[in-house]
Amino acid sequence: MLLTLQLALAGLAFGSVAALSGIGLVVTYRATGVFNLAHGAVATLIAYVHWELVVRQDVPEAVAAPLCVLVLAPVLGVLGYRAVFRPLQERDASPAEALVTTLGLFVLVVGFTTVLWGNGAKRAPAVFPTARWDLGELTIRSDTVVQLAVVGLVAIVLAVLTGPTRLGADVRAVVDRRELAQLSGVDVDRVNQLGWAVGTALSAITGLLLAPSLSLTPYGLTLVVLETFAIPVLARLSSLGVATVAGLGLGVAQAELTQVHVTQEPFATALQALQSNLLVVALLAGLLLLPSLREVGDAGKARSFSSRRGRRTSPRRSVVLYAIAAVMLASPLGYPAEQLRQAQAVPGLAVVLVSIVVLTGYGGRISLGHAGFAGLGALFFAKLSSGAPELVALVGGMLAAGAIGVLTGYPAIRRRGLFLALTTFAVGVTVSRFVFESPTLTSGIDVHRPSLFGLSLAGDHTFYAFELACLVVALLVVRNLRSGPLGRALLAARDSEPGARASGLDIGRITLFTFAVSAVMAGLGGALLAQTTLSFESHAFDPVSSSLVWFTAVVVFGADSAAGAVLASGLFVAMQLVTGSSDAALLPIGLLAVLLGRFPGGVLAGLGAAGRPVSAPVADRRLSPTGRALVRQQ
Amino acid sequence: MTVLEGIGITKRFGGRVAVEDVSVAVHAGRVAAVIGPNGAGKTTLFSCLTGATALDSGTVLLDGSDVTSRGADDRARRGLGRTFQRLSVFGSLSVADNLLVGAEATRRTPLWRGLLGLPDRRASGDAGRVDRVLALLGLEDVRDQEARTLSTGRLRLVELGRALCGEPRVLLLDEPASGLSDAETDGLRAVLRAVADDGVAVLLVEHDVRLVLDVADHVYALAQGRMLSSGTPDEVAADPAVRSAYLDRTRA
Structure with a gap:
């Protein structure tokens, strides 16, 4: 008592x-x-x-x-x-x-x-x-x-x-x-x-x-x-x-x-x-x-930071971006091993960030728990690779992440905006606390790099090439998600759910599918990150310093831009190399995110608009709040 | 032949009865219409038939099979096409792509095929059908235009086109003439007739009584959630109960 x-x-x-x-x-x-x-x-x-x-x-x-x-x-x-x-x-x-x-x-x-x-x-x-x-x-x-x-x-x-x-x-x-x-x-x-x-x-x-x-x-x-x-x-x-x-x-x-x-x-x-x-x-x-939160207004539209159109507005711009990204990504292959090692985190992180593009930019869903998916991929890969060939373990890790992705997708079928953001964040924190920080699950883990049909990828150059191959596969998947009937279906579901349903699209199935694809991809990226450092560290998949920061970076570089996600990954690693601090990229990313209100489609879209910030017309600014409300009502 | 049938449909919101024990039937090649003053339960009945709202009691039969517990997307794949009073086009897609979605979505192609970039073997007829529907609705000039840039009247036609591309057995239209000019309404009337002559069953909810009396083969009049009268346009128009509840006020 x-x-x-x-x-x-x-x-x-x-x-x-x-x-x-x-x-x-x-x-x-x-x-x-x-x-x-x-x-x-x-x-x-x-x-x-x-x-x-x-x-x-x-x-x-x-x-x-x-x-x-x-x-x-x-x-x-x-x-x-x-x-x-x-x-x-x-x-x-x-x-x-x-x-x-x-x-x-x-x-x-x-x-x-x-x-x-x-x-x-x-x-x-x-x-x-x-x-x-x-x-x-x-x-x-x-x-x-x-x-x-x-x-x-x-x-x-x-x-x-x-x-x-x-x-x-x-x-x-x-x-x-x-x-x-x-x-x-x-x-x-x-x-x-x-x-x-x-x-x-x-x-x-x-x-x-x-x-x-x-x-x-x-x-x-x-x-x-x-x-x-x-x-x-x-x-x-x-x-x-x-x-x-x-x-x-x-x-x-x-x-x-x-x-x-x-x-x-x-x-x-x-x-x-x-x-x-x-x-x-x-x-x-x-x-x-709880049945639902009493949200103010309609937070349901992730569309506003996903400016993707049915027809690509500027193919030339994205070709240029991809060319720059490809040259930058391939150039470390010419470096000596010691310097190459510093670039090895880029492709792995890029795969994770691209997986956020899949869910947020293409699926129109906010996710604040992606480090959970990535970490599960890494952890299951590491656990399985002690008893199975590494490639099998890699697939196992991706499937484990995908399973949690589908479980997270279920509540997401009927949730949007803040409700969904908090739910995914909670899933990420829960996975981190109950799995990544559990000593019984994560102690004594040995991470190996895979070998491909007898060819060992343990060497720094071969491993980097393998990482690049994985990134290319991820980008090909993204290309398929934005073209053909599947791409149209995703856009349709994002633009109007009632319309999509009336046309015969099963919104629940599409939501689960997008979550599964995104989580599997995040699991692959996470496993690559663990193979880069040859260790599983829970703080690398932290629900705050990873999940929230990654999501912000993706949105800043354009939630629907895979090339932007790859550049963001390069920025993280480059800033760390230059300053020696893993938090150095926070200031520019945070600043750009805060300015997002002025560049609604992300930094790249903002640059594409020749730096013309979106702001209220001058006349509108001179109005009193009442006047503005009146104008807006029309 | 009866394509869509609602039997004894009842729906309450809270304690309030929106629709009570209403039965309707739509036949292949015929145009049926639901009329009634504001708050009569037209939209609720419509939602119950399309699957947008779950009903409290009653049965919905589509092509003879019970679809009461099936969702809107499932009914769409079984041949129920619809348009909305509050427009729900895919704004960032081109007009032609809006129609393509209508053609593709009813097939439920496995999503992983798209993920792997495999072509859909059944897609061969889609392009031709989209072209025919664009021509029927007079939308060829805006085929590659982003849908959000169009006027309300043309967007109603885009929605109608999207539904038609799904090759529906029954077409449900929610106030298709609202926001349309007189010329556009005349065009719509011709399109509805052509669609019905093709063997499609059509049901519309409409405020424009002239359009209804003109195009419909059968009219249902609702008031306060109940069926007031039903029959040919002339019979319903002559029904004193209907006249007092609705028609006189609208015509005045």
């Missing part, structure tokens, strides 16, 4: 932070229609600033924490809105574009943090004093009490703000129907700025409170905050009350789980994984079991 109480208190400490993070996500979403995927990255950035102020600059805590939470974070939020999201809104961009822009913001902020403070772990200072009170045998920590008080205060303040006040009515009007609110004179701009300010302030609190209990690293803290996505999902993106209860409840439940003991394998391992990953499981379960 005492232990249960003690654990509950510990659980409340974490649960209150998780609740604050979840409330912040819901507030921003309800007020602005944007689900901020950069929430965790912002929390991490502010935690670093706080560390810098307190530890390096000796600023007193009583100044540093309020400065971070009440000044710096809201200012960053409002600036981000004005610079990035307001232009999107003025252009009447789809929610899917806004979602990808938050991904770009995520990549940019993480890149910025890494460049300023490096990858090494920091020890973050505690924000609140940690006194302990003994109540009989029960120990109560003062910081837990303060955190709970903060949650209570935030919940009450927000309830009042969105309640029976003028502001509350405005917020609810904007949430209900943005255009109508605008027409009836509500200052939508003010509601948006407030939504971003409150959301980033809450993410700052989350970062400051979480950082001391972890070692502060750019990705580590970010991922923990991303796990709190479970809370807005359980609150179906709408209820602040449910979000608060879900955060506290999950915190307590996770703590109480440590009381459960099982000795029998494999349940013991599974339980251990569950104990440290309850939020991830809750996220996945919430997405699969």
